[in-house]
Amino acid sequence: MATKTRDKPETVDADSATRERILLEAARLFRHHGYAATTLREVADAAGIKAGSIYYHFESKDQILGEVLDKGILAVIDAVQQRVNALPAKATARQRVAAAIEGHLWGLLHHGDFTSANIRVYGQIPPAAKNRHRKIRREYADYWDRLLEDALQRGELRPDASTAIIRLFVIGALNWTVEWYNPQKGSFQDFVKQITSIVFDGTFLREPG
Amino acid sequence: MATKTRDKPETVDADSATRERILLEAARLFRHHGYAATTLREVADAAGIKAGSIYYHFESKDQILGEVLDKGILAVIDAVQQRVNALPAKATARQRVAAAIEGHLWGLLHHGDFTSANIRVYGQIPPAAKNRHRKIRREYADYWDRLLEDALQRGELRPDASTAIIRLFVIGALNWTVEWYNPQKGSFQDFVKQITSIVFDGTFLREPG
DNA sequence: GTCTATACCTCGATAGAC
């Protein structure tokens, strides 16, 4: 029984300590400086090696980018599916979407450098890298669409907004939390509760009448 | 007369046609490639001049960045304040926030290259540029906080979530629309209506009971 | 598996002709 939800696409020696360190520091630097502005000398320096040594572990800067992007979105997808799959079969749509929100936030905020790097640089990377990454993004969007369509058919979702707009709005709002979430202000569980409540029921009280 | 909503801070010859063209193309390229990845040769090429000529209009790449960032946020602030100030004095808090949402979306989506460049590159620019821009961001956040505090005191806002979290959530969600809004799918007014409704009342129907 | 040294390229910015 494999503990992992997904197979690893990497080759056999793909997860040596320094290799992982390079990815981690690259994610952190991509996040804060952008892809183009991050130099391999900086990455190497942060990882405690010299620039030339990177090329023992990776073929190019582009390959590092690809793996950083994948790590980011896979962390989110994993956390979401784990929580949704753990629900009983008779769970309501609201419970399923709540589980997805919690998973999304957990994956997002607990792998901040990878997920933030993904979100921030995706719109700015070379087209080839974007094309390679597009498929997995599409699959994750489809997963949410199925969740929301199910909620709509069960009569739990608002019928007057399209599920596409709801998905884009909600995922966008969740993604943005990585820009402002502060773990020092209250517990993660409280945070999830507040965000979930706003997503479900909005920010204003219902109008009288 | 100090309370200007829209005086021009530029110098006298600051808005020549080519100068504006440079800013426009720079915004577009910053948006899609990031700040560091955008070369002044590209900007010049897109503006129909040669790289060296840029320095007749600007002192540095950094100065271009600063003006692009300012144009982005000022477009939003202007649109928001115009709509909020146009409301009658007896408007409800809900109406005031609705006006702010519409203004934010309008400024955001009708100056897409400037606003998207602002949002995308802000986290990735040199610290000096970030410090210069921070003040106006803070002022705009304070403006929203006042709107929301007012709504809370009038008993219209949900009392169980902090106004800070609501502001961050809502502005984040609105900002993200620039990544996915498609003007070919329905009118702008319909779009505003849907988004506003989701922000106010959420995505799910109220639970029975 | 990591190092040093370096090839080759492109960057932001400047100088001076027109």
Added chain:
DNA sequence: GTCTATCGAGGTATAGAC
């Protein structure tokens, strides 16, 4: 007001010693 030409710095990536 825009051009050409160029400087010095710093980028990715490679080669070969250890």
